[in-house]
Every structure is written in C-alpha cells, then in structure tokens.
Amino acid sequence: MSTTEEVTAEADAFDEAPVSTPDTPSYAVFIPNTDEGAQLLKPRSQTTARELMREVGSVLRMSEAEAAQLGELPEDPEEDQTMIINMGPQHPSTHGVLRLMLEMRGEEVLRCKPIIGYLHTGMEKTAESLTFMQGGTNVTRMDYLSPFNNELVFSMATETLLGVTDEIPERAVWIRMLMSELNRMSSHLLFMATNGMDLGAVSMMIYGWREREEVLRFFQEVTGLRMNHNYIRPGGVAADLPVGWRDGVLRLLDLIPPRLDEYDILMTGQPIWRERLQGVGVITPNEALALGATGPIVRSTGVPWDLRRDMPYLKYDEMEFDVIVGSYGDAFDRYAIRLAEIRESMKIVRQILEAMPEGNYRIQDKKVTPPPRARIDESMEALIHHFKIFTEGFKVPEGEVYVGIESPRGEVGCYIASDGSPNPYRMHMRDASFTNIQCLPHMMRGGLVADAVAVISSVDPVLGGVDR
Amino acid sequence: MDGAAEGTPKMHGCPVTQSHGQEVIHPTREQYLDVAKSLADEGYTMALDLCGVDYLQHMSRPLPYGIVPERFEVVVQLLDIGNRRRTRLRVQVPESDPVVASLFDLHPGIEAPERETYDMFGIEFDDHPDLTRILMPEDWDGHPLRKDFGLGSIPVQFKEVHA
Numbered sequence: 001m002s003t004t005e006e007v008t009a010e011a012d013a014f015d016e017a018p019v020s021t022p023d024t025p026s027y028a029v030f031i032p033n034t035d036e037g038a039q040l041l042k043p044r045s046q047t048t049a050r051e052l053m054r055e056v057g058s059v060l061r062m063s064e065a066e067a068a069q070l071g072e073l074p075e076d077p078e079e080d081q082t083m084i085i086n087m088g089p090q091h092p093s094t095h096g097v098l099r100l101m102l103e104m105r106g107e108e109v110l111r112c113k114p115i116i117g118y119l120h121t122g123m124e125k126t127a128e129s130l131t132f133m134q135g136g137t138n139v140t141r142m143d144y145l146s147p148f149n150n151e152l153v154f155s156m157a158t159e160t161l162l163g164v165t166d167e168i169p170e171r172a173v174w175i176r177m178l179m180s181e182l183n184r185m186s187s188h189l190l191f192m193a194t195n196g197m198d199l200g201a202v203s204m205m206i207y208g209w210r211e212r213e214e215v216l217r218f219f220q221e222v223t224g225l226r227m228n229h230n231y232i233r234p235g236g237v238a239a240d241l242p243v244g245w246r247d248g249v250l251r252l253l254d255l256i257p258p259r260l261d262e263y264d265i266l267m268t269g270q271p272i273w274r275e276r277l278q279g280v281g282v283i284t285p286n287e288a289l290a291l292g293a294t295g296p297i298v299r300s301t302g303v304p305w306d307l308r309r310d311m312p313y314l315k316y317d318e319m320e321f322d323v324i325v326g327s328y329g330d331a332f333d334r335y336a337i338r339l340a341e342i343r344e345s346m347k348i349v350r351q352i353l354e355a356m357p358e359g360n361y362r363i364q365d366k367k368v369t370p371p372p373r374a375r376i377d378e379s380m381e382a383l384i385h386h387f388k389i390f391t392e393g394f395k396v397p398e399g400e401v402y403v404g405i406e407s408p409r410g411e412v413g414c415y416i417a418s419d420g421s422p423n424p425y426r427m428h429m430r431d432a433s434f435t436n437i438q439c440l441p442h443m444m445r446g447g448l449v450a451d452a453v454a455v456i457s458s459v460d461p462v463l464g465g466v467d468r
Numbered sequence: 469m470d471g472a473a474e475g476t477p478k479m480h481g482c483p484v485t486q487s488h489g490q491e492v493i494h495p496t497r498e499q500y501l502d503v504a505k506s507l508a509d510e511g512y513t514m515a516l517d518l519c520g521v522d523y524l525q526h527m528s529r530p531l532p533y534g535i536v537p538e539r540f541e542v543v544v545q546l547l548d549i550g551n552r553r554r555t556r557l558r559v560q561v562p563e564s565d566p567v568v569a570s571l572f573d574l575h576p577g578i579e580a581p582e583r584e585t586y587d588m589f590g591i592e593f594d595d596h597p598d599l600t601r602i603l604m605p606e607d608w609d610g611h612p613l614r615k616d617f618g619l620g621s622i623p624v625q626f627k628e629v630h631a
Contacts, residue, residue, distance in 0.1 A: 038600040095516050117603040124588075125612055129619075134520055160488045289514055289549070292577025303549070310552050363542060398529065401488050402545055402556060406518070419526040424612075430517035430545065465601060 041101035041113035071293035073422035096463030118468035127427040131393030143465030149407035151232035158234040172236035186215040187408035199455040204329035236362025277332035281443035295410025301329035307406035394420030483532035512546040515575035520589035524615040539563040586614035
C-alpha cells in the first residue's frame with residue numbers, strides 16, 4: 001500500500017529518490033548512505049560564482065594578467081556537456097578512502113573536489129582523554145606511514161612545555177634522528193611502490209614493498225613492531241637500540257643503493273614512465289605556497305624549503321645533506337625528488353652511524369621517566385613511582401606551544417594547549433597530507449582522467465593523517 | 469603576562485607575548501584580518517595551520533593585559549619562508565557570536581583548516597567560499613571537539629561474553 005503522503009515523505013527524505021514498489025526493489029534507499037550533502041561537488045548551476053572561481057583556481061595569488069587568462073580558458077562549457085562522476089572512496093588509486101568528485105568533459109577533468117572524512121575517528125578528541133605518556137600511541141596512528149615523525153613532533157611539543165628540551169640525552173637525540181631518517185626512507189620506498197602501481201608498473205609495486213619491508217624489519221628489531229611503534233616518547237625513546245643494531249643499519253645501507261639503481265633503470269630513464277609523468281599535474285611555486293603545500297610538493301616547484309635545513313631541530317644542523325628541488329613542479333619532479341631523498345637520507349644515516357654517542361636513551365628526570373624495570377623488584381619507592389606515573393601520568397605546566405618538523409610528506413606540526421593536568425587540554429596535529437590534497441584541483445584541471453591517477457599518486461596523501 | 473598596559477610589547481596594535489620562546493600575537497576579532505594582512509606584507513606569506521580551542525573548562529588561562537578571555541580561540545600558525553621565522557595569532561571568539569573573518573582571500577590554503585574548525589567547533593568564518601562540514605557527516609548534530617560535547621562509549625564485547 002502506498003499513499004500519496006508516504007510518497008511525498010520518502011521523496012523529501014531521499015532527495016528525489018525514485019518511488020519503489022514492493023515488486024521492484026529500488027536501490028535508491030542506499031543513496032543516503034553515501035550522500036554527503038553540501039560537501040559534494042555540485043553542478044555549475046548550483047554553484048555560486050565565487051565558489052566556481054575558487055574551484056578553477058582563480059583565487060590563487062596570481063598576477064592580473066594570469067587571472068584574466070584563466071577566465072578566458074575555453075574550458076567552461078555548458079552544463080549539459082559535462083558529467084560529474086565519483087572517483088573513490090574505494091578506488092584503488094586513492095590510497096585509502098579518498099573520494100574525488102570530478103567534473104568531466106569527455107576524458108578531460110574540469111573541476112575536482114576531494115571529499116574526505118571517511119577515516120575520521122576523532123583522534124584529536126581521543127588525545128584529550130589520554131595522558132601525555134599515552135599520547136604517543138594515539139599520534140603514531142595518524143599518518144601511519146611516518147609514525148616516528150608523528151611521535152617525534154608530539155614528544156618535542158610536550159618537552160617544550162615541560163621545559164626539558166635541553167636535557168634530552170645526546171644518545172636519545174641521535175636515536176630519534178636515526179629512526180626518523182629510516183622512516184623517511186621506508187615512506188618514500190612505499191611511495192615508489194604505489195606510484196608504480198598507479199601507473200601500471202606493477203612489478204615496481206612488488207619491489208617497493210620488498211625494500212620497505214627490509215626497513216620495517218629493522219624497526220621491528222628496535223621497537224618490536226613494524227608500524228605504530230610508540231617508540232619515541234616524551235623524555236627520550238622507549239628502549240635503547242638492541243645489540244647488533246649497527247649491523248642491521250649497515251645491511252640496509254648495502255642493500256638499498258643497488259635497488260635504487262634498479263629503479264632508475266626500470267623507471268627514471270624509461271620513455272613510457274616519463275611520458276606518463278612529465279608535464280602532468282603542474283603546480284607553480286606561487287600556487288604551492290598560497291595553498292600551504294609543504295614537503296616534496298613545494299620543493300618540486302623549485303622552492304628550496306626543508307625544515308631540516310632551514311629550521312633545524314634535533315642535530316640536523318650538524319649533518320651534511322642536500323635539499324633536493326625540482327624545476328617544473330610536475331609529477332615527474334615529485335617522483336624524482338622522493339627517489340633522491342632516499343639517497344640523501346642514507347647519507348644522513350651514515351653520518352649518524354659514525355656520530356652515535358653512548359649514554360642514556362631517556363631523560364633521567366624522575367618526573368617524566370619511569371624507573372628501570374630492575375629497580376622495581378628491589379625498591380618500594382620505585383614500585384610506587386612506577387605505579388603513579390603509569391596510572392596518573394605526569395603533569396605538564398600550563399601553556400601552549402607549536403612545533404613543526406619535516407615529515408616525508410611535508411611539515412607535520414603539533415599544537416598543544418595544556419592546562420597543567422596530565423592530559424593535553426587540546427592537541428591538534430597539522431598534517432601535511434591534509435593541506436597537500438588541496439592542491440589536487442589545481443593540479444588536475446585540464447588534464448585527463450588517467451593523469452588524475454598520476455596526480456593523486458604524486459601528492460602521496462595518507463588518509464590516516466588527512467582524516468585523523 | 470598580566471603586566472600593565474604599557475608593559476606589554478605591541479605589534480600592529482596588538483599585545484605580543486612569548487610562549488616557550490615562540491612569538492604569539494593577540495589580535496581582537498576586528499583587528500585579526502588587518503594584522504594578518506600586515507604580517508603577510510612583512511613576509512609571513514604562508515598560513516600553515518588554523519585550529520580552534522574550546523577553553524570552556526580553562527577560562528583562567530594567562531592572557532596579556534587588555535585581552536578578555538572568551539570561550540573559543542582561533543589559533544593561526546604563520547610562516548615566513550624568507551626570514552625563516554614563525555609567529556602565531558590567537559583570536560578570542562565569544563560563545564554567543566562565534567564568527568571570525570576568513571583568511572581565505574589572503575591565504576587560499578587555509579580553506580580546509582577553516583572548514584575543519586567550523587566542523588569541530590562550530591566557529592563560522594565570514595566570507596569563506598564553502599563553509600560545510602569536512603570530516604564529520606553532513607547530518608551530524610553538534611561539534612565534537614567542543615568540551616561540552618557528550619562523549620559516547622561502546623560496550624566492549626568480551627565483558628558481555630564473560631558476564
């Protein structure tokens with residue numbers, strides 16, 4: 001039985017869903033599950049002029065001549081000649097659950113809007129109910145391909161609030177640097193794999209994962225886990241490097257360079273590879289800076305900005321390494337930069353091997369550091385101390401601080417406001433991917449849909465970090 | 469930090485404080501856009517991040533003389549690539565009228581962080597081109613990072629099994 005009233009109500013609820021009869025089931029009922037309402041890319045007739053101009057990129061800081069030229073592009077056709085399609089969230093090239101809505105004219109992408117939030121789990125809210133001590137387990141899961149960098153920036157922010165930055169033992173600082181450089185390598189190796197897979201070089205996918213696995217194996221020796229380590233903690237690191245760590249690192253340093261040379265043969269010099277990437281997804285330095293892009297994206301446009309060199313943290317000011325920049329701002333530059341950065345990271349790791357000092361791996365401030373395991377068996381005070389620090393955590397003085405470091409994807413920053421309790425009052429992570437995916441519409445405009453895949457891949461977003 | 473009016477250093481007419489060696493500027497809502505513009509002219513051409521803070525349970529936080537604490541704060545991280553320096557803006561936003569000017573025309577890259585702040589705190593940004601939710605579903609009620617947003621919990625299954 002279907003009355004007029006019911007039909008009206010249904011149409012209201014499901015936004016013009018076709019009326020279903022019991023005999024012919026309609027799949028329209030599933031539409032509300034994927035509808036994001038106002039967040040979606042809308043047809044031109046439903047988009048305000050200002051929003052439309054933004055989507056085609058005219059708001060970027062360009063000269064008047066450039067803006068005028070953009071307005072004259074013959075790429076703003078009538079609505080009936082274009083089509084809005086979904087790409088993702090389950091598309092394999094979207095690196096997780098990124099959903100792009102593309103306005104297409106034939107094969108050509110005119111507008112693009114990333115729709116995110118499918119992986120949002122409220123980690124910033126969770127951080128407010130975890131102590132500073134437990135916070136590392138939370139942040140390490142955000143950008144899950146660079147866990148050490150997340151832990152590092154969180155720990156550095158906490159240490160700044162505690163005022164113990166200068167008391168961190170030398171060895172802890174060097175261990176942190178070793179791990180974050182190896183992390184840069186593992187992250188970029190995974191980029192090599194996914195970038196290859198997205199462009200059809202499937203063997204590259206296997207090679208990239210294979211080499212990354214070697215690095216993760218070393219992480220497992222040191223931290224016990226392949227990912228989500230919670231190894232770098234406020235006050236130092238969780239444990240000293242294991243016996244034989246030097247051999248593990250040396251093995252990596254022997255193993256990876258010849259493999260990178262193979263990548264060069266397989267991809268860098270290869271005509272098909274270059275055809276697919278060169279001139280695709282071009283972004284200018286002005287656009288990149290205006291959009292807040294960091295990391296390999298801004299460096300691909302020729303801006304030599306690397307926090308490791310320009311605002312050194314840890315001991316990066318004592319390291320010899322080059323900041324790799326591109327010149328065209330295209331997908332090929334971003335690929336080449338990452339490949340070269342693996343080599344630069346190995347250069348840094350070699351210097352760390354020589355310079356690694358002996359000493360404590362965590363601060364000996366009893367307020368922050370739990371007592372060593374052996375002491376708990378023999379001392380009542382140590383047991384109480386251990387209990388207190390793990391149940392209550394340590395209090396962090398009132399204040400607020402922002403720390404930014406260079407993660408493989410760009411600047412990852414941590415803003416913490418503390419009210420003097422053992423939990424952060426507010427913790428916000430500035431994730432590089434979150435800002436970087438704003439570049440997608442500008443990189444894709446006017447390109448082909450096949451290039452869209454190359455563009456997403458070259459931005460290398462990690463949706464765990466985007467959605468947090 | 470609670471020094472007399474003359475004691476607080478000023479920049480573009482706003483009190484400036486130091487937080488752990490980091491420069492913090494406290495503009496009012498009216499000054500906010502102008503200050504951001506002047507800073508952009510001085511070289512702070514990159515807005516790296518914008519986030520909100522809900523100080524509902526911590527209204528007694530230290531603020532420079534002359535700044536009235538409000539429930540919300542909008543915090544902007546600015547970066548000057550040429551001179552390699554950072555600064556931070558902290559804008560007080562009252563609960564009764566949670567509206568701030570949007571930095572979008574000045575820094576297009578602030579679009580997504582402003583949407584996130586709107587989504588999480590319900591702070592509206594005047595003149596933002598597309599102020600919709602970004603992380604939460606469109607039909608979500610409330611703004612989850614507000615301190616008075618009810619926290620839910622799910623029963624853990626193994627407790628049920630062994631009960």
